[in-house]
Amino acid sequence: MGGITDKVAVVGMGCTKFDEHWDKSIEDLAVEAAYEAFEDAGVSSEDINAAWWGTVDGGELGRTLGRFLKLEYIPITRVENRCATGSDAFRNACFAVAAGMYDLVLVLGAEKLKDSGMASAGFDPRQPYTSRIDTIIHPPAAFAQLARRYQHHYHLTYDELKRALGLIAVKNHHNGSLNPKAQFQQEITLERAINAPMVAHPLGLFDCCGVSDGAAAAILTRPEIARRMRDDYVLVKGIGQISGAFQNRLRSDFDLVHLEEVFRSGRDAYEQAGIKDPRDELDLAIVHDCFTITEMVICEDLGFSKRGKAREDIKEEVFTLEGEIPVNTDGGLKCFGHPLGASGLRMLYEVYKQLQGKADKRQIKNARLGLAHAFGGTPVDSGVSTVIILGGKD
Amino acid sequence: MAGIKSFGIYLPLWRLPLSLISPNLKGEKAVAALDEDSVTMAVSASQECLRGLDRKIVDGLIFSSTTSPYAEKQLASLIALAIDLRPDIFTLDIGGSLKAGTDALKVAVDTIQVRGAKNVLVVAADCRTASPGSPLEMSLGDGASAILVGRDDVMAEFEDSFSIANEMMDIWRASGQSFVKTWEERFIVGEGYQDIMIKTMKGLMDKQGLKSSDYHRLALYTPDMRSHLQVAKELGFDSKSQVQDPSLSKIGNIGTPQPLLLLGEILKKAHEGERLMVAGYGGGADALSFKTTQRVSEAQRLRGLEDYLKSMRNIPDYLSYLKSRGLIQQDPPRPEFGNTAPSATSVWRERDQIFGMKGARCKSCKTIQFPPQRVCVQCHTKDQFELIRLADCKGKLFSFSRDALTDTVMGMIDFDEGGRMFGSLTDCFFEELKVDMPVGMQFRKTFFDGEKQNYFWKISPQRFNEEG
Numbered sequence: 001m002g003g004i005t006d007k008v009a010v011v012g013m014g015c016t017k018f019d020e021h022w023d024k025s026i027e028d029l030a031v032e033a034a035y036e037a038f039e040d041a042g043v044s045s046e047d048i049n050a051a052w053w054g055t056v057d058g059g060e061l062g063r064t065l066g067r068f069l070k071l072e073y074i075p076i077t078r079v080e081n082r083c084a085t086g087s088d089a090f091r092n093a094c095f096a097v098a099a100g101m102y103d104l105v106l107v108l109g110a111e112k113l114k115d116s117g118m119a120s121a122g123f124d125p126r127q128p129y130t131s132r133i134d135t136i137i138h139p140p141a142a143f144a145q146l147a148r149r150y151q152h153h154y155h156l157t158y159d160e161l162k163r164a165l166g167l168i169a170v171k172n173h174h175n176g177s178l179n180p181k182a183q184f185q186q187e188i189t190l191e192r193a194i195n196a197p198m199v200a201h202p203l204g205l206f207d208c209c210g211v212s213d214g215a216a217a218a219i220l221t222r223p224e225i226a227r228r229m230r231d232d233y234v235l236v237k238g239i240g241q242i243s244g245a246f247q248n249r250l251r252s253d254f255d256l257v258h259l260e261e262v263f264r265s266g267r268d269a270y271e272q273a274g275i276k277d278p279r280d281e282l283d284l285a286i287v288h289d290c291f292t293i294t295e296m297v298i299c300e301d302l303g304f305s306k307r308g309k310a311r312e313d314i315k316e317e318v319f320t321l322e323g324e325i326p327v328n329t330d331g332g333l334k335c336f337g338h339p340l341g342a343s344g345l346r347m348l349y350e351v352y353k354q355l356q357g358k359a360d361k362r363q364i365k366n367a368r369l370g371l372a373h374a375f376g377g378t379p380v381d382s383g384v385s386t387v388i389i390l391g392g393k394d
Numbered sequence: 395m396a397g398i399k400s401f402g403i404y405l406p407l408w409r410l411p412l413s414l415i416s417p418n419l420k421g422e423k424a425v426a427a428l429d430e431d432s433v434t435m436a437v438s439a440s441q442e443c444l445r446g447l448d449r450k451i452v453d454g455l456i457f458s459s460t461t462s463p464y465a466e467k468q469l470a471s472l473i474a475l476a477i478d479l480r481p482d483i484f485t486l487d488i489g490g491s492l493k494a495g496t497d498a499l500k501v502a503v504d505t506i507q508v509r510g511a512k513n514v515l516v517v518a519a520d521c522r523t524a525s526p527g528s529p530l531e532m533s534l535g536d537g538a539s540a541i542l543v544g545r546d547d548v549m550a551e552f553e554d555s556f557s558i559a560n561e562m563m564d565i566w567r568a569s570g571q572s573f574v575k576t577w578e579e580r581f582i583v584g585e586g587y588q589d590i591m592i593k594t595m596k597g598l599m600d601k602q603g604l605k606s607s608d609y610h611r612l613a614l615y616t617p618d619m620r621s622h623l624q625v626a627k628e629l630g631f632d633s634k635s636q637v638q639d640p641s642l643s644k645i646g647n648i649g650t651p652q653p654l655l656l657l658g659e660i661l662k663k664a665h666e667g668e669r670l671m672v673a674g675y676g677g678g679a680d681a682l683s684f685k686t687t688q689r690v691s692e693a694q695r696l697r698g699l700e701d702y703l704k705s706m707r708n709i710p711d712y713l714s715y716l717k718s719r720g721l722i723q724q725d726p727p728r729p730e731f732g733n734t735a736p737s738a739t740s741v742w743r744e745r746d747q748i749f750g751m752k753g754a755r756c757k758s759c760k761t762i763q764f765p766p767q768r769v770c771v772q773c774h775t776k777d778q779f780e781l782i783r784l785a786d787c788k789g790k791l792f793s794f795s796r797d798a799l800t801d802t803v804m805g806m807i808d809f810d811e812g813g814r815m816f817g818s819l820t821d822c823f824f825e826e827l828k829v830d831m832p833v834g835m836q837f838r839k840t841f842f843d844g845e846k847q848n849y850f851w852k853i854s855p856q857r858f859n860e861e862g
Contacts, residue, residue: 129737129739129740130736130737130740131736131737131740131741131743131744131748131848132735132736132737132840132841132843132848133736133741133744133748133840133848133850135802135804135816135817135818136800137797137804137816138797138799138800140795140797140798141795141796141797141798141804142795144795144796145793145794145795145805145806146793148793148794148795148829149792149793149829152829198798199798200795200796200797200798201795201796201824245771246771247771249806249814249815249816250763250764250767250771250814251761251763251771251772251814252808252812252813252814254814256792256793256806380793380806380816381816
C-alpha cells in the first residue's frame with residue numbers, strides 16, 4: 001500500500017467558536033471559518049482550485065459551499081460520513097493534492113445542530129422508503145451499552161467506572177476552560193461529573209458531549225508550494241480510515257469493549273507515519289470523545305493504554321496537558337459540542353495550532369507530532385474511524 | 395371426528411389495580427402494554443398453544459376479536475406469518491361479537507369434520523376500551539387464548555353444539571368509535587344474557603338428550619361475577635363443583651377469548667371421560683360439548699391462568715394506562731425521530747424477517763445472522779443460507795441501555811443457538827435488567843405512522859422460569 005506521508009501540506013486553517021449560534025446561519029459559520037483560513041494562508045477564494053464540503057445535514061451538493069463562498073465554477077464535492085464527515089473531506093482533498101491534480105484546495109466542514117429544536121446530541125438518520133423496523137437509537141443510549149459492557153468485562157464497580165469517566169470530563173473541561181473557541185469554558189469538579197443527572201445509564205450529563213453549531217476549514221497544497229507560502233506549514237504524515245460492516249451486531253464474537261475500526265485505522269496511520277510506540281512518539285492526540293467512555297476506549301484502541309488499563313492511566317494523569325500524551329488539549333467534543341461535519345476539522349485545527357506553537361495557554365512543549373481522530377457510527381452496529389497524523393516540517 | 399389438541403392463553407404482564415382509578419375500588423384487571431394489541435396478544439397465545447408442536451400440521455387459522463386494529467385488512471394472515479404457519483392454509487377473521495371465540499371453535503370443528511382439514515388453530519384476543527372512569531372501564535380486561543382443534547390425538551372430542559341468534563342492543567361499539575357502550579344492566583342481563591344463555595345451553599342439553607349432571611365442568615362466558623351462576627343454577631348445575639370461576643376480579647372481562655380461556659382451565663382440571671360445556675355470548679349464544687380422552691392429562695402441562703397471574707406486575711399508575719390506550723395525547727420528542735412512514739413495499743419484501751423473525755444460517759460456516767445477509771459476515775460465502783426462525787429462541791442479554799428522550803430500553807442479545815440481535819426491550823423494569831439474564835422474544839407493535847401499524851419482535855426478560 002502506498003502512503004500519503006509528506007505529500008500534502010496544510011497552509012491555512014480556520015475555526016469558528018463552537019456555540020449555540022442562535023443568531024448565525026450555516027452560511028455565516030462557513031464564511032467565518034473559510035476567511036480565517038484564507039487569511040491564515042494568505043490566499044483568497046479566487047486562488048482555490050477545488051473544494052470539499054463536509055456536512056451531514058447542512059446542504060446537499062457542492063454548490064451549497066459554492067454559494068456561501070462564491071467559489072465560481074470549480075469542482076466541489078460534498079462528503080457525508082456521519083461524525084467522520086469533516087475528517088473524510090480532509091482525507092479526500094489530500095488525495096487530490098497528492099495526485100498533483102490541484103495546487104490549492106479548500107476543505108470546509110460545517111453543521112447547524114441548534115436549529116433543530118432538539119436538546120440532545122444526534123440527528124434523525126432518515127431512511128425513507130424502508131420498513132422502519134430498526135430500533136431507533138440515540139447516541140447516548142448506544143454508547144451507554146459500550147460503558148455497561150466495559151464495566152462488566154473488566155469487573156469494575158459502578159463507582160470505579162463513574163470515577164474514571166468523570167476524570168475524563170474534568171480533564172476536558174479544564175482544557176476547554178483555556179480555549180476561547182470552546183462552547184463550554186468552565187471547569188467542573190469530579191463530584192459534579194459523577195453526580196450529574198443520568199442521560200442514558202451509566203452515562204450522566206457530563207459524560208456526554210455538548211450540542212453546538214460550528215464550522216472549520218483547512219487549505220491544502222503540495223509541500224513545494226507550501227514552502228513558498230509560509231515557514232510553519234504542517235505536513236500530513238499518515239491517514240488511516242476504516243469502515244465497519246455491522247459486524248458488531250451480526251457477529252456474537254464482538255466484545256463491545258473496543259472499537260475495531262479505531263484500532264485498525266490507527267494501525268494504518270501509524271505505519272505510514274513510521275510510529276512504533278504512539279504513546280511515546282505522539283505529542284498530543286485529539287480524539288472522538290462524543291462520550292467519556294468513547295475516549296477511554298479510544299485510548300486503548302489507539303495504543304495509548306493497554307487493554308483494560310486506560311482507567312489506571314487516567315488516574316495517573318497520563319492524558320492531561322502536562323501528561324505523557326495529552327489527549328483533547330482543546331477540550332474535545334466534551335467542550336466543543338459536536339456539529340458533525342465541522343468536528344473533524346476542528347480537531348485538526350487544534351493539532352495544527354499546537355504544532356505551530358500557537359495554542360496559547362494550552363500549548364504543549366515541543367509539539368512535533370499530533371493525531372486527530374474521528375469516529376462515526378455506534379458501538380452497537382459499526383462505524384467509520386479516521387485517524388490523521390500531522391507533523392511539523394523538519 | 396374433531397376435538398381439542400392443545401390450548402394456550404396469554405395475559406399481559408401488566409395488571410391495573412382498580413384502586414389506581416379510584417381509591418375505594420377493589421379488584422384488578424389485566425391491561426395490555428403500550429406496544430400490545432389484539433394481534434400481538436393473539437401471536438403470544440398462539441405461540442403458547444403451539445409450543446413443542448410442529449407448526450406445519452396447522453391447516454387453518456381463525457382470528458376472533460372485536461378489537462382488530464384494522465377495519466379493513468385481514469390479521470389472521472399476519473398472525474400466521476408471525477407464528478410460522480405454512481402459507482397454503484385457510485385464514486379467517488371473525489369479529490363484531492363477543493361470541494366470535496366460540497363461533498370460531500364451531501367453524502374449526504366444521505372445517506375438520508366437513509372439509510377434511512386436520513388441524514385448525516383458533517385464536518381469540520381482545521383489548522377493549524370503555525370511557526375513562528365509567529363502570530364498564532372497571533370491568534374490561536385484556537388477553538388472548540388459542541385452541542388447536544384437530545382430527546386426531548385429541549384431549550377432548552367434540553360432541554355437539556347448539557346456537558341461537560338474538561338481536562339486541564346490549565353491548566356495542568359503533569364503527570369509528572373507540573369506547574364500548576352498553577344499556578341498562580338489569581334489562582340486558584335479564585332479557586339478554588341470562589335468557590339467551592339458558593335457552594342455548596338447554597338447547598344443547600336437549601339435543602344431546604342429557605341432563606345437568608351429565609356435564610362435569612362448564613366454561614361459561616360471563617359479563618360479571620354473578621350472572622353466569624344464576625344461569626347455571628336455573629339449569630340445575632352446581633355452581634361450586636361444575637362452573638369454572640372466571641376470575642373477573644383479577645383479570646377483568648377479557649371479552650372474546652374469555653370462554654376459550656375458561657375452557658383451557660377446565661381442561662387442566664378434567665379427568666378422562668368427563669363431559670365439558672363451553673358457551674359464548676354476543677348477538678345470541680353458542681354452546682359446545684366436548685368429552686375428554688385419556689390425553690386430557692397433557693393439559694396439566696400447559697400454562698394456565700394461575701401461571702400468568704403469578705407473574706403479573708402492577709402498572710405504575712392510571713396515567714400509564716391512559717397513555718397505553720391512546721386516551722392521553724403525549725407529544726413526541728421534538729423533532730420527531732423516525733417519523734418517516736414505513737414503506738409497505740419494503741415491509742412486504744422483508745415479511746419473513748419482520749413478522750416471522752427469520753434469520754439466516756450460513757450453510758458453509760453455520761454462523762447465524764440477523765437480519766439475513768447476502769454475504770456471510772463470518773466466511774464471506776455468498777447466498778448460501780438457510781432461513782432459521784429466531785422468534786422462538788431464547789437468549790442472554792449482552793448489553794442494554796435506556797434512551798432518555800424516548801424512554802425506551804434497547805439492547806443486544808446473543809441467542810442460545812448462536813446469532814445476535816440488537817433491538818428494543820419490552821415488559822421489563824430497567825433496574826432489574828442484568829447482563830447475561832435470560833431473555834426471549836415477544837411480537838409487539840412498533841411504529842404507527844397514522845395509517846399503518848408496524849409490528850416486530852422485541853426482547854423481554856423471560857416471564858416463566860421452567861421452559862418446555
